[in-house]
Amino acid sequence: MQNTLVRESENDRILEGERELIAEILAGNHERYYELIAPIERRVYYTAYAILRTEADAEEVSQEAILKAFRGLRTFRGEAKFSSWLLSIVGNEARMRLRRRREVSLELLKSPDNEGEYTPIELAEWREIPIEALAQKELAARLEEALAALPEIYREVLILRDIDELNIAETSAALEITVPAVKTRLLRARLMVRDYFVSRSWARHTGLRKAQP
Amino acid sequence: MITLSCEEVRREISNYLDDDMSPRMRRLLEVHLEQCRKCAVLLDSTHNVLVLLADEHRFELPAGFSLRMRHMLAKEFEKAKS
Numbered sequence: 001m002q003n004t005l006v007r008e009s010e011n012d013r014i015l016e017g018e019r020e021l022i023a024e025i026l027a028g029n030h031e032r033y034y035e036l037i038a039p040i041e042r043r044v045y046y047t048a049y050a051i052l053r054t055e056a057d058a059e060e061v062s063q064e065a066i067l068k069a070f071r072g073l074r075t076f077r078g079e080a081k082f083s084s085w086l087l088s089i090v091g092n093e094a095r096m097r098l099r100r101r102r103e104v105s106l107e108l109l110k111s112p113d114n115e116g117e118y119t120p121i122e123l124a125e126w127r128e129i130p131i132e133a134l135a136q137k138e139l140a141a142r143l144e145e146a147l148a149a150l151p152e153i154y155r156e157v158l159i160l161r162d163i164d165e166l167n168i169a170e171t172s173a174a175l176e177i178t179v180p181a182v183k184t185r186l187l188r189a190r191l192m193v194r195d196y197f198v199s200r201s202w203a204r205h206t207g208l209r210k211a212q213p
Numbered sequence: 214m215i216t217l218s219c220e221e222v223r224r225e226i227s228n229y230l231d232d233d234m235s236p237r238m239r240r241l242l243e244v245h246l247e248q249c250r251k252c253a254v255l256l257d258s259t260h261n262v263l264v265l266l267a268d269e270h271r272f273e274l275p276a277g278f279s280l281r282m283r284h285m286l287a288k289e290f291e292k293a294k295s
Binding site: 034037041042059070117122139143190193194 | 251263265283290
């Protein structure tokens with residue numbers, strides 16, 4: 001694991017590179033906007049998809065947000081990463097569309113953050129999710145199944161954080177919820193998806209690997 | 214020495230996996246994990262499921278996504294020029 005200093009200087013380097021690129025784009029070299037977008041388009045799409053859950057809507061919202069970011073590039077303050085800024089725009093746009101669609105499901109209302117402690121399933125013996133035992137195709141299906149089984153508010157936080165690999169602050173911005181709320185939901189989401197796996201008969205033991213932070 | 218309960222450990226599992234806690238809390242948690250099989254199993258199995266999720270490359274962009282995005286932007290750039 002990298003130490004904090006290395007991470008910070010790397011971060012500075014990225015910010016510096018972005019600032020230069022943005023200055024060029026603003027000076028009229030528009031084509032270079034592609035370079036700004038290319039490394040994060042996958043995350044843009046999955047941020048929208050995490051919230052909207054349909055491919056067509058997710059793509060439309062991604063395009064709208066990318067366009068909006070281009071048009072508003074002059075207002076971007078280079079203090080944070082461009083990706084954080086764009087992803088928060090995507091999150092906003094996606095949630096606005098969701099509201100318009102009136103798809104805020106009852107499921108969502110029924111699963112507030114504060115419904116008390118979540119108690120994960122207890123295991124008596126060492127067990128691991130048997131990666132080798134499942135064919136890749138089956139594994140993909142199981143993962144999809146596990147994600148689909150989560151209530152909306154937990155699914156979106158899990159997708160953004162653990163699949164899109166947004167950090168906590170970016171996830172918080174994309175979902176317009178506080179950092180503590182992200183952490184609370186994330187804990188619950190992770191335990192729930194883990195339970196989904198361990199409670200299934202196809203998830204039987206083989207060996208054990210130590211978790212490293 | 215202060216020790217953590219299983220419940221407290223459970224609450225911190227997500228933060229532990231994100232390496233998002235004070236060194237002091239980390240030490241307390243690790244002391245607990247060494248002694249409590251139940252919590253160690255919980256941590257490892259949660260970690261493993263997350264590794265599966267993150268490793269999964271099936272989360273691809275829809276075919277043609279980048280191309281359509283570029284077309285859309287190209288039109289915008291045209292407009293911006295005129």
